[in-house]
Amino acid sequence: MSKTFDKNLYVRKPSGHNSPSANQDPTELLKMSVREIITLGHPALWKKAEKVNDVADDSVKALMTDLRDTLLDFLKRNGFGRGIAAPQINVLKRIVYVVMPDGSFDGPLINPEIVATEGDLVPVWDDCFSLPGLKVKVSRFDKIRVEYLNEKEQKHTLKAEGGLAELLQHEIDHLDGILATDRAASPRDLVSVVEWERRFRKEESS
Numbered sequence: 001m002s003k004t005f006d007k008n009l010y011v012r013k014p015s016g017h018n019s020p021s022a023n024q025d026p027t028e029l030l031k032m033s034v035r036e037i038i039t040l041g042h043p044a045l046w047k048k049a050e051k052v053n054d055v056a057d058d059s060v061k062a063l064m065t066d067l068r069d070t071l072l073d074f075l076k077r078n079g080f081g082r083g084i085a086a087p088q089i090n091v092l093k094r095i096v097y098v099v100m101p102d103g104s105f106d107g108p109l110i111n112p113e114i115v116a117t118e119g120d121l122v123p124v125w126d127d128c129f130s131l132p133g134l135k136v137k138v139s140r141f142d143k144i145r146v147e148y149l150n151e152k153e154q155k156h157t158l159k160a161e162g163g164l165a166e167l168l169q170h171e172i173d174h175l176d177g178i179l180a181t182d183r184a185a186s187p188r189d190l191v192s193v194v195e196w197e198r199r200f201r202k203e204e205s206s
Helices: 026-030 058-078 162-176 193-199 201-204
Strands: 083-085 096-101 105-125 134-149 155-161 191-192
Touching: 058 083, 058 096, 083 105, 083 155, 083 162, 096 162, 105 162, 134 162, 134 193, 155 162, 191 193, 193 201
Parallel strands: none
Antiparallel strands: 083 096, 096 105, 105 134, 134 155, 134 191
């Protein structure tokens, strides 16, 4: 039997950097189900998410909508954002939602699993909705293969490389209770966004 979520969890007052803009159209907000994004220090971020057993369950459908709307709202207000995992809105289910800027992927990945890695481990500066104001230098595989279910419970295999591969490794880490800070090789690999812009922006662009 699938676990039914508490419907009261879907009525939240956003706060802090996750709050909708004061200039956002109220009628547009009514059409969206934007959830609060939890941040570093919240215990749910270190917990392992549960497998989704029934994709057709209404609570699972609602969760996918919430993830999409929360991601798109963050992107609209901040100008960046490609993916979000259910634990980031305090729901311990194995679902991530990805919208790639180049259109290479747009949709949910349910019970995603990395089944193969290829290429080299490459250093990347990782940022995260749940780590506001922080950049973390981590190592990610350049190419991976991921198996997952889509919203119609169809099984897919995705061969990802570059930015999409890096993003999926980040989001699947969230499902296992692993943060980018846990992947840092050294405390010196944690840098404020302000300092990163000053010291590393040109290096990242080259």
